[in-house]
Amino acid sequence: MTLYKMHALKFVNNSKYWLLGIAACLVTIHFYLSSKADDLEAMSLSIIFWGAIISLIWEKKDDLNLESGIFSSLFGSVILVLMLFKTTQLSSSGLFLQLFPLICGLGLGLIASGVKGLKQYWQEFILLLVLALPGERALSYLFEQLTTLTISEDLTTLTAKFAAFTLGLLGFPVSLDQTDIILPNTVVNVYEGCSGARGMDFLLRLSILILVMFPTDKLRKILAPVAAILVALIVNGFRVTLMSYLANTGDNQAFDYWHLGNGSQIFGVIAVVIYGFICFLMLRQNQSEEPSS
Secondary structure: OOHHHHHHHHHHHOHHHHHHHHHHHHHHHHHHHHHHOOOHHHHHHHHHHHHHHHHHHHHOHHHOOOOOOHHHHHHHHHHHHHHHHHHHOOOOOOHHHHHHHHHHHHHHHHHHHOOHHHHHHHHHHHHHHHHOOOOOOHHHHHHHHHHHHHHOOOHHHHHHHHHHHHHHHOOOOOEEEOOEEEOOOOEEEOOHHHOOHHHHHHHHHHHHHHHHHOOOOHHHHHHHHHHHHHHHHHHHHHHHHHHHHHHHHOOHHHHHHHHOOHHHHHHHHHHHHHHHHHHHHHHHHHHHHOOOO
16 A cells, blocks of 8 residues: 555544534535625624634644544434535525524534533534524624613614714704704704614624633623623714714715715724724733733
């Protein structure tokens, strides 16, 4: 037997390579389905979370127990086959697309390590669970319910108040009637789609990713999601302030750009960059405090 054939046989018999190949196929399929949904935020979130999951597995690849029983392997294989079969009949995205990574991760975990070995992947499963949360505002909805119960204000009202307050600070004659921002030349209604709930949900999911990947103290475990909420509220508040100003000046083209065009995505990028910088500072400070603790 030639050296080439020996290496080829070793490759075929190594379960790690098979698992890696299956995982790569599943991730590729998920990216493909996400791209068909034409949702930039969902696609960005998928890329970030899959990158984090791959990083976590790579760090502990040498310590993983890759032993599975016949039942676990068979059950995991059935799960993957059913999920792949479902993708061939998928007419639209939605709940299935969000659950796809979690269910496929469960199936692959059973094949790789069996039921007892799933606990090795608790961090990865938390991230997959967060990625699978239904809708685009599951986490921000919980925050909105909290504010409604405590201060009787939802996100739309808070955003309208922030924008009106900012316009007043800038010297504009402005008044507020519930969610209507009243300016000299126009009345801007802040409806639910402008509440920033989707952007807040994005940052809250990122905050969970940060907490799972990086060990922090109790204070920073609280500060991470709080910072996500504040950054989302403030950045979106400035976006609504800008749109209110443009509506008052009658510049409809600029208003549409920041409301529905690429401008709305720019504010999302700004929020992510600001939040990422805040998390970087928190993690850096946490690491500097570790030797003295």
